[in-house]
Every structure is written in C-alpha cells, then in structure tokens.
Amino acid sequence: MANLNINIGKLHLKNPVLTASGTFGYGLEYADFMDLSKIGGIFVKGTTLNPREGNDYPRMAETPSGMLNAVGLQNKGVDYFINYIYPDIKDIETNMMVNASGSTIEDYVACAEKINTLEKIPAIELNISCPNVKQGGMAFGTNCNSAAEVVKAVRKVYHKTLIVKLSPNVTDITEIAKAVEAEGADAVSLINTLLGMAIDVEKRKPVLSTITGGLSGPSVKPIALQMVYRTAKSVQIPVIGLGGISNWKDAVEFILAGATAIQIGTYNFIDPTVSVKVVDGINEYLDRHGFTSVQEIIGNFV
Amino acid sequence: MNKYIADWTVKENIRIHRDCSFLKLTLDDEIPEIFPGQFVQIKVEDSPATFLRRPISIHFVDREKHELWLLIQAIGDGTRKLAASKVGDRLNIIYPLGNYFSLPEDWDNPPIVTEGALNEAKPLLVGGGVGVAPLLYLGYQLAALGYKPTFLLGAKSIADLLQIAEFEKLGDIYVTTEDGSAGEKGFVTGHSVLQSEKFDFIYTCGPKPMMVAVAKYAKQNNIECEVSLENKMACGIGACLCCVEKTTYGNTCVCTSGPVFNINQLTWQI
Structure with a gap:
C-alpha cells in the first residue's frame, strides 16, 4: 500500500483524487453510491455572490466521447450556501472545497471573503474560466492582466489555499498560469471546458440555448494532458490536472505529466463510483511498479 | 429515498413494435420500494457514439419476482443498442431516480367525491406513444388502492399502440389514432370520453405537445393534473443541472424535482 498523501499549499489531501466542480453537486448527491471519505476532496458546484438562474434549457448536448454543457453557473448564491448547504456538508470526512465565480472583481472578493470564514472549507478554487456566462467567468481567465488582477484582489482577503481554475480557450495557458502564480495562487487547476457547439440538422437549430457551450469528457483528455504537461514545466506551484479522466490509467497519465x-x-x-475506483487503481499501479509514494511519480516519465 | 447502482440481467426482450422493445430485467438482490413515475439510468456498453447513460421510465415493478419492466424505443444509437439487448445480457443501472406521481390522499385539496370514499374519485391516465410506459405501473398501483383507472392512449396508427393487453387488465381503455386505424381518429384531447365522462384527476406522459394539450384541458376543467417530463439529462441525480425545467420556483432539475410535475408548478402557456 503506497503513500497517497499530497499537500497543496496548506491543504492536506489523503490522496490525489478530487471531484470536479459542477459534476459532483455538493457531494451528497453521490453519498448513496460511494463512501465520500475515500477520496481526497470534493469541489462543490460553482458558487457566486448572488443567486443565478443559469441559462435556458436546453443546456446539454451529447458529443462523441463527451458532452457540451451550458449550465451558466446556476446556484443559489454564497449566503444560501453558507446557511443551508454548508451545515450539511461540513462534516463529510474529506476536503470540501468551494469553486467561486463572479462577474466582477468585487464579486469574487466578496464571495471569497465569506467563504474564508467557513472553518471546514480549506480551499477555494477560483473559477476564471467558465465559458457559459456572459460577463466575467472566462473573460477573466483569457487575459494575463485580468487573471492576475482578480487573483491579486482575492489573495488579499482569502488566507487559505487558493487554487485558480484555468481556461483552455487561450493562446498559451502557461502564460496565464505564470501570471496567477506571480500574484500568490497556491495552485492551478486545468482544464476547464473547451468552447464548442453542436447543431441539430433536422431542426437547423443549435442544440444549446446559448449556441456555444463547454466541451468535457474523454474526448478532451489529450488536449488537457498536453496543457497540464506544459503548465507543470512552467510554474513552481502544484498543478491539478483534469479533463476527460475516466479511469485510473487516465489519472496516472496526468500525474506522470506533472499533475x-x-x-x-x-x-x-x-x-458515480469512478472516483473511488481511481483511488484503488492508482494504489495498485504504485505497488505494481514498486513506488512507495505517489509523489515519486509526479512528472516522472522517462 | 436511497439510490442504487447494480447490474441487472435481461430475462426477456419482446419486440412489441418496429422501434420498441419490452424488456424484463431481474436482479438477484431485493428490489427497493419503487414508485410509479420514477425512472432508471442505463449504461450503454459497446456503442461508441453513446457516452451518457440513457434515462428510461419504469414500466412496471414486480418486487416478489425481483423484476423491472422497461419499454425502450430505439431512437438513436444508445436506445437502439439497449432495445437490441439479448437474454442474459447485463445492464448497469442506477435506480430508482426522480419523484413519482402523487395520489389524491397526498394532496392539499383532494377531489370532492359526492358519494363513497376518496378512492371512488376517477383517475384518467393519458399516454402517447412510448409515453404510456409509466402509466402501467401507475394504473396498477391505483387499482391496488381501490381506484378504477381509465386509460386514454394515443398513437399514430394501430401498430403504434403499445401494451394494450396489459392496460386492459387494469381498467377501461379509450384509444385515438392519428389515421383512424383504431379507436377514434385524431388526438387524445379530442376523444369523446372527455365529454361523456367526468374525471377527478389526470396523469399524463407522452410527447410534449400532447401533454400541453392535456394540461390545457385539465386547467380549463379545473382538474388536478400531473405531467411527466423527459428533458434531456446527463447525470440523472441532480448534480449537473442540465435537465432543468422553468417552474414557478425557478429553473429546477427534472431528474430530482421531477420528472413528475403538477401543471400548476410549470410555466407552460396553458
């Protein structure tokens, strides 16, 4: 049994397997299927300062080995989260982390300040990469200056582990990573969804109400892997890799690439049980290859 | 209500229509309590064009026999693959999902029945196409509770009427077909039984235009009405927020707050 412990900033993970924001609800949605304490952490649904209704239906299109979504950060706002959701999730025995988003820098700051007060939330993932909102979101993450600006502002008020989630819809993701690292980000996570679209040819209409949306699933994995690899070589802070991971082998690929x-x-x-299977699979892989710790394989390909 | 994930075995697959299969699945373990209107999410194996699970209405449940019945209409690659399942195949299923049709005793304002008990109130179950699927289990449960369900089933043509023999066991059946090959010609909302009889509550599942027309009829006649929606979904458990329907209380997930909605909760123009 290899040592799977990982530290990211002040954050301690029992293993490197986390679940991505927007795909895992608040964790509780999955509690019937798996033991949530078996994974390293959970990023809850994107949270904004004020409630958001999200985009109109239809919000989803199935694509080859993936899907497009255009949810648009539907959530009840950070105060609702603090009053009604946090009490139910704070005792889950893993790292419960909040993905925070906003339309303005002031929104991000106000949201982060409130989350900073929550004892059982050890980290924020700052979402500067949501492609499905008209204002803010990805707009902050596609430009080095605005990415740096929002991280700088949040860093002043947020004192726990600050992870910044990056958009792949940029010319060079390593430049954005370096810009947020310079402003004090503790880690970067990548990639958020790739901008995409689908058209219903019979109806001659876009499938999504928003025309374009974010692509995710196994189809994006090679792109994500390449971005994680290049980013890990460009920054000193830890890189959290995501994009199309569907089994332990995909996960090990990302870790070998530098995640x-x-x-x-x-x-x-x-x-719904894939995350636990990935933890077990990484463990078996490490044993089989004679590694005593997952840290030994980070960025370690020959 | 707990959700489960398990491999079910295909016990029978009966082709009841050119595009529709009637699957009977079994499980070695006990089946939890499942309510009419709930659905399952089925993983589709060996279908490269299919990524997501397919949400399918529960047609019937026999807890004693550990059996789950489904009607699967082959529409795209995923459902075509499921409809072609062979006896002995294993299907990975998440169950039971969603809410369920409610019974008059659960309502704030149950229908007023002039004589006798509440179960003398008359339910009407309106189904179109493969949308008849959940109405069999609902009709069975209503009959078990002492109600006498009436089914009003619509289809394009006589060949498209599904599971008529099963419905006949549970109550009166009225039929419309668009080409007049069976029952009255036209759509369900034009059937003469709606004029000749008075119903106390209506449940409907089928194509959206049909459900909107039924909802309109129910509203005009001041009859409680529940509809079962089938918005496109990804997770089926309230995590992805893709399958939302606009309701009087905002965008809400059809997979967890639905698929059954009272028409008063919806923002349909009726």
Whole structure:
C-alpha cells in the first residue's frame, strides 16, 4: 500500500483524487453510491455572490466521447450556501472545497471573503474560466492582466489555499498560469471546458440555448494532458490536472505529466463510483511498479 | 429515498413494435420500494457514439419476482443498442431516480367525491406513444388502492399502440389514432370520453405537445393534473443541472424535482 498523501499549499489531501466542480453537486448527491471519505476532496458546484438562474434549457448536448454543457453557473448564491448547504456538508470526512465565480472583481472578493470564514472549507478554487456566462467567468481567465488582477484582489482577503481554475480557450495557458502564480495562487487547476457547439440538422437549430457551450469528457483528455504537461514545466506551484479522466490509467497519465493531484469530472455522470475506483487503481499501479509514494511519480516519465 | 447502482440481467426482450422493445430485467438482490413515475439510468456498453447513460421510465415493478419492466424505443444509437439487448445480457443501472406521481390522499385539496370514499374519485391516465410506459405501473398501483383507472392512449396508427393487453387488465381503455386505424381518429384531447365522462384527476406522459394539450384541458376543467417530463439529462441525480425545467420556483432539475410535475408548478402557456 503506497503513500497517497499530497499537500497543496496548506491543504492536506489523503490522496490525489478530487471531484470536479459542477459534476459532483455538493457531494451528497453521490453519498448513496460511494463512501465520500475515500477520496481526497470534493469541489462543490460553482458558487457566486448572488443567486443565478443559469441559462435556458436546453443546456446539454451529447458529443462523441463527451458532452457540451451550458449550465451558466446556476446556484443559489454564497449566503444560501453558507446557511443551508454548508451545515450539511461540513462534516463529510474529506476536503470540501468551494469553486467561486463572479462577474466582477468585487464579486469574487466578496464571495471569497465569506467563504474564508467557513472553518471546514480549506480551499477555494477560483473559477476564471467558465465559458457559459456572459460577463466575467472566462473573460477573466483569457487575459494575463485580468487573471492576475482578480487573483491579486482575492489573495488579499482569502488566507487559505487558493487554487485558480484555468481556461483552455487561450493562446498559451502557461502564460496565464505564470501570471496567477506571480500574484500568490497556491495552485492551478486545468482544464476547464473547451468552447464548442453542436447543431441539430433536422431542426437547423443549435442544440444549446446559448449556441456555444463547454466541451468535457474523454474526448478532451489529450488536449488537457498536453496543457497540464506544459503548465507543470512552467510554474513552481502544484498543478491539478483534469479533463476527460475516466479511469485510473487516465489519472496516472496526468500525474506522470506533472499533475500533483487530479479531478474527475464528467465521468462521474457515467459511473458515480469512478472516483473511488481511481483511488484503488492508482494504489495498485504504485505497488505494481514498486513506488512507495505517489509523489515519486509526479512528472516522472522517462 | 436511497439510490442504487447494480447490474441487472435481461430475462426477456419482446419486440412489441418496429422501434420498441419490452424488456424484463431481474436482479438477484431485493428490489427497493419503487414508485410509479420514477425512472432508471442505463449504461450503454459497446456503442461508441453513446457516452451518457440513457434515462428510461419504469414500466412496471414486480418486487416478489425481483423484476423491472422497461419499454425502450430505439431512437438513436444508445436506445437502439439497449432495445437490441439479448437474454442474459447485463445492464448497469442506477435506480430508482426522480419523484413519482402523487395520489389524491397526498394532496392539499383532494377531489370532492359526492358519494363513497376518496378512492371512488376517477383517475384518467393519458399516454402517447412510448409515453404510456409509466402509466402501467401507475394504473396498477391505483387499482391496488381501490381506484378504477381509465386509460386514454394515443398513437399514430394501430401498430403504434403499445401494451394494450396489459392496460386492459387494469381498467377501461379509450384509444385515438392519428389515421383512424383504431379507436377514434385524431388526438387524445379530442376523444369523446372527455365529454361523456367526468374525471377527478389526470396523469399524463407522452410527447410534449400532447401533454400541453392535456394540461390545457385539465386547467380549463379545473382538474388536478400531473405531467411527466423527459428533458434531456446527463447525470440523472441532480448534480449537473442540465435537465432543468422553468417552474414557478425557478429553473429546477427534472431528474430530482421531477420528472413528475403538477401543471400548476410549470410555466407552460396553458
């Protein structure tokens, strides 16, 4: 049994397997299927300062080995989260982390300040990469200056582990990673969804109400892997890899490419127990190859 | 209500229509209590074009025999694959999902029955196409509770009427077909039984235009009405927020707050 412990900033993970925001609800949705304490952590649904109704239906299109979504950060706002959801999830025996988003820098800051007060939330994942909102979201994450600005502002008020979730819809993701690292981000997570679209040819209409949406699932994995690899070589802070991971082998690929931890997203919809299987699979892999700790294989391909 | 994930075995697959299979599945373990209107999410194996699970209505449950019945209409690659399942195949299923049709005793304002008990209130179950699926289990449960269900079933043509023999065991049946090959010609909402009889509550499942027309009829006649929606979904457990329907209380997941909604909760133009 290898040592799966990982540290990211002040965050201690019992293993490097996390679940991605927007694919795992608040964790409780999956409690019937698996023991939530078996995984390293959970990023809850994207949370904003004020409630958001999200985009109109239809919000989803199935694509080859993946799906497009255009949910648009539907959530009841950070105060609702604090008053009604946090009490139910704070005692789950894993790291419960909040993915925070906003339309303005002030929104991000106000949201982060509130989350900073929650004792059982050890980290924020700052979402500067949501492709499905008209204002903010990805707009912050596709430009080095605005990415740096929002991280700088949040860093001033947020004192726990600050992870910044990056958009792949940029010319060079390593530049954005370096910009947020310079402003004090403790880690970066990548990739958020790739901008995509689908058209219903019979109806001659876009499938999504928003025309374009975010692509995720196994089809994006090679792109994500390449971005994680290049980013891990460009920054000193830990990189959390995600994008199309659907089994332990995918997870090990990301770790070998340089990811300190990984997130499982869309595949939770196909197999709600996949995250636990990935933990077990990484463990067996390490044993089989004679490694005593997962840290030994981070970025370690020959 | 707990949700489960397990491999079920295909016990029978009866082709009841050119595009529709009637699957009977069994499980070695006990089946939990399942209510009419709930659905399952089935993983589709060996179908490269299919990524997501397929949400399928529960047609019938026999807890003693550990049996689950489904009607699967082959529409795309995923459902075509499921409809072609062979006896002995294993299907990975998440169950039971969603809410369920409610009974008059659960309502704030149960129908007023002039004589006799509440179960003398008359339920009407309106189904179109493969949307008849959940109405069999609902009709069975209503009959078990002492109600006498009436089924009003619509289809394009006589060949498209599904499971008529099963429905006949449970109550009166009225039929419409678009081409007049069986029952009255036209749509369900034009059937003469709606004029000749008075129903106290209506349940409906089928194509959206049909459900909207039924909802309109129910509203005009001041009859309680529940509809079962089938918005496109990904997770089926309330995690992804893709299958939302606009309701009087905002965008809400059809997979967890539905699939059954009272028409008063919806923002349909009726």
